Amino acid sequence: MPLLLEVTSPALVRQFLDLPARLYQNQPQWISPLDPEIEAVFDPAKNPNFAHGEAIRWVLTDEAGTTIGRVAAFINHEAPQSDPTLRVGGMGFFECEDDQTAANILFEACHQWLASRGLAAMDGPINFGERDRFWGLLTDGFTEPNYGMFFHQPYYQQLFEQYGFEIYFRQYTCYREVAAPLHQAFYKAFDKYAQQYPTFRFEHARKRNAEKLAHDFHHVYNLAWANHSGISPMSLDKARDLVKQMQPVLDERLLWFAYHHDEPVAFFVSLPELNQLFKHVSPRFGLLSKLRFLWEKRKYQARSDKKMFGVIFGVVPAWQGQGVESALMVHARAEFMRAGYQDIEMNWIGDFNPRMLAVTRSIGARIFKTHVTYRYLFDREREFERSPIIR
Missing domain, CATH: 3.40.630.30 (Gcn5-related N-acetyltransferase (GNAT))
Incomplete structure (x- = not known):
């Protein structure tokens, strides 16, 4: 029994x-x-x-x-x-x-x-x-x-x-090859907002300015995602804690924001796909495993076929549907390729969110796994x- x-x-x-x-x-x-x-x-x-x-x-x-x-x-x-x-x-x-x-x-x-x-x-x-x-x-x-x-x-x-x-x-x-071409509409949006510089600008975060990263992430997250079903607002202290936790594995070239008059209005936040490193270490993660992780991380950073994981994507409501996300994606994709990232899998999207699934399809991504x-x-x-x- x-x-x-x-x-x-x-x-x-x-x-x-x-x-x-x-x-x-x-x-x-x-x-x-x-x-x-x-x-x-x-x-x-x-x-x-x-x-x-x-x-x-x-x-x-x-x-x-x-x-x-x-x-x-x-x-x-x-x-x-x-x-x-x-x-x-x-x-x-x-x-x-x-x-x-x-x-x-x-x-x-x-x-x-x-x-x-x-x-x-x-x-x-x-x-x-x-x-x-x-x-x-x-x-x-x-x-x-x-x-x-x-x-x-x-x-x-x-x-x-x-x-x-x-x-x-x-x-x-969802999955896509980073180098796969984007639809021409993305480049039209890119040109549109390029003409509005510096009113609009697109740039990746800087690891050395963790406080700004936390503030910008907190601002967009709460406007774009909080109050969706099952999602609570995030405190600034929680955003700071997330940035602190991610610092050891961040690649700043994967953290992209759109700004309008210095206000962050969209983000596409990604990380190196960490399981590509952790699969080489013991799950108990003792001292030897931590040293092995650092060695694997150094080797991985030098590769030109890296995999990245799209953690979260969002646009504040006032700028949704105006092409900001398309222009952001053109900027980000170019940097991803320069940094040696070949594949991207994106954090799961529920079938209760057809709008975000449509955005994902628009960038050429396809469903790769289902939970x-x-x-x-x-x-x-x-x-x-x-x-x-x-x-």
């Missing part, structure tokens, strides 16, 4: 972290997330969501004591809710052998824990944190995962759906509704 154990000791933490290495040992596409980054999610001293939420995690063992599954559940009482009549919690960090009974035990543990705290549904697999990490189940495009995202076993989809999870929204990761965020309603008679579309 399988045994469900709450993770409350260092030994059980180790079982939680080590399970994926066994499940994916025959899949070379898998790249392990770093253990310290997983553990930070469950550390109240490092995860601010504990200030207004709580989390729990379990491992599942068989009769011989072998770990066969793991999962976590969490509540964020301040998370935006698209439906005020439905209080939704989260589950995630799911890994399991191909065993529906075992998976159901893990899912049911999350269900009961959340229901006992007054919640009416759970979304999963998601993160106890922001949507840019550890969010969604991979269902198509089983290639190397980008940094901050999980690779999943193909059979996980059946485990979720057999239990009763339904698709809340699909998440699309799914599922929802499970505890009242099985309640009518299921998909995520609202952003208009």
Whole structure:
């Protein structure tokens, strides 16, 4: 009989972290997330969501004591809710052998824990944190995962759906070759705004001016993205913290802004695709791994076939639909190529955001991977509704 154990000791933490290495040992596409980054999610001293939420995690063992599954559940009482009549919690960090009974035990543990705290549904697999990490189940495009995202076993989809999870929204990761030509309309926009210099200008950030980078990012993010479904406004201190965290891996040539009279009105923020470095180091990320990372980073910077990851793209509402994003893309693409970047994958876009998907298609990108965020309603008679579309 399988045994469900709450993770409350260092030994059980180790079982939680080590399970994926066994499940994916025959899949070379898998790249392990770093253990310290997983553990930070469950550390109240490092995860601010504990200030207004709580989390729990379990491992599942068989009769011989072998770990066969793991999962976590969490509540964020301040998370935006698209439906005020439905209080939704989260589950995630799911890994399991191909065993529906075992998976159901893990899912049911999350269900009961959340229901006992007054919640009416759970979304999963998601993160106890922001949507840019550890969010969604991979269902198509089983290639190397980008940094901050999980690779999943193909059979996980059946485990979720057999239990009763339904698709809340699909998440699309898009890809393009950096050197692929842009539509002529992009160059018309480029010429239009070139004639308005210096009223309009386009430039990449400077690492040495971290405070300006934080201010500019904070300004555009809150105007372009905050108050979308599931996205909260960002404080300036949070923006400063993000810049500080990214400093060791930033390539300033990948951080592009458009300015109107010195006001930032659009951004396209990217990073080197860090899993191309982390796949060479141990997930425990001790001293030797950190030294190996620095060596791999130095080698990677010299390459002319680098891969980049588009983190976020946005235009403040007052300038949307006026070609600013097109002109920005022409400037950025030229610099990306000079810096030796060959491929770009972009942070996922939900199917609830058709406008942003259209923008992505307009630059010649195609869907390369699909993740799914599922929802499970505890009242099985309640009518299921998909995520609202952003208009």
